[in-house]
Amino acid sequence: MILVCGGAGYIGSHMVHELLRQGLPTAVLDNLQSGHKEAVHPKAVFLEGDVRDESALDQIMAHGVTDVIHFAANSLVGESVEKPLQYYNNNVHGMEVLLKAMVKHGVGRIVFSSTAAVYGEPSRVPIVEDDPAAPTNPYGETKLAMEKMMKWVEGAHGIRYVSLRYFNVAGALADGSLGEDHSPETHLIPLVLKVPLGLREQIGIFGDDYDTPDGTCIRDYVHVSDLAQAHLLALEYLRGGGASSILNLGSAKGFSVKAIIDAAEKVTGQTIKREIKPRRAGDPARLVADSARAKKILGWKPAYENVEEIIATAWNWHRLHPEGWADR
Numbered sequence: 001m002i003l004v005c006g007g008a009g010y011i012g013s014h015m016v017h018e019l020l021r022q023g024l025p026t027a028v029l030d031n032l033q034s035g036h037k038e039a040v041h042p043k044a045v046f047l048e049g050d051v052r053d054e055s056a057l058d059q060i061m062a063h064g065v066t067d068v069i070h071f072a073a074n075s076l077v078g079e080s081v082e083k084p085l086q087y088y089n090n091n092v093h094g095m096e097v098l099l100k101a102m103v104k105h106g107v108g109r110i111v112f113s114s115t116a117a118v119y120g121e122p123s124r125v126p127i128v129e130d131d132p133a134a135p136t137n138p139y140g141e142t143k144l145a146m147e148k149m150m151k152w153v154e155g156a157h158g159i160r161y162v163s164l165r166y167f168n169v170a171g172a173l174a175d176g177s178l179g180e181d182h183s184p185e186t187h188l189i190p191l192v193l194k195v196p197l198g199l200r201e202q203i204g205i206f207g208d209d210y211d212t213p214d215g216t217c218i219r220d221y222v223h224v225s226d227l228a229q230a231h232l233l234a235l236e237y238l239r240g241g242g243a244s245s246i247l248n249l250g251s252a253k254g255f256s257v258k259a260i261i262d263a264a265e266k267v268t269g270q271t272i273k274r275e276i277k278p279r280r281a282g283d284p285a286r287l288v289a290d291s292a293r294a295k296k297i298l299g300w301k302p303a304y305e306n307v308e309e310i311i312a313t314a315w316n317w318h319r320l321h322p323e324g325w326a327d328r
Contacts, residue, residue, distance in 0.1 A: 008035025179317025250289025
């Protein structure tokens, strides 16, 4: 049995879908703080509970858990600056309690959903795994602390791990049955798509004078199904005896804000009104990850490399569910 912590969230629910599609028994632990019970696959064992709750972990580990895939964390950069103690408690303490339960129940493998926010302001682009980790916010800092905790626990208890660092996740299942629903929504693609849905009048572009081809920030985007596939490959790698690793997941090229909006116009067939706003403090011009190591070690090959294809799957979900899971 594979335990997916945070399996009712956006990425976690797609992970559970992929695991069950592969015929792998799966359990989900989620406190539904930001996840949705409707997003949990009906064939998964589901327990509403918190990763910081030892009794909840004991209860779900009793199902014969052999592996853990860990998504459960607070993940809003701005909120982390305002509420750092909340982020340390939920993220770092949550990892502590989870690893303690894994030691107790003899679970020796974990795939961790990390973030390229651990790099902070990159010294070069694209970013490689050996570049300095210097987070500029508590969110990135807590994720880095979680990575380091796994390293030391491996030394003491032998739990092997793969930590996957990625930037922007986007898209949905191609059939529109599973997708993205955050409150508040902070991701660019769903915010852009709210305009043709009539839920927003326009999309703001924070700065158009960056040192990039069109003056807007460039970011990395990975389709959520490709991300789930990478986690599955990481699990297979660990099951095959692979050594603990930290790997980037990204496109290695990135797409600008204007390029995303232009692509969304093509996909939806509608004009998307945009407004240029002042730069946001701390926004780097380019954030792009080099995922060559993941491709070499895991054999990962993203199926979605065209941003219009990624947006088309997101549009299918949002068009069918403009209010997210509330429409179900």
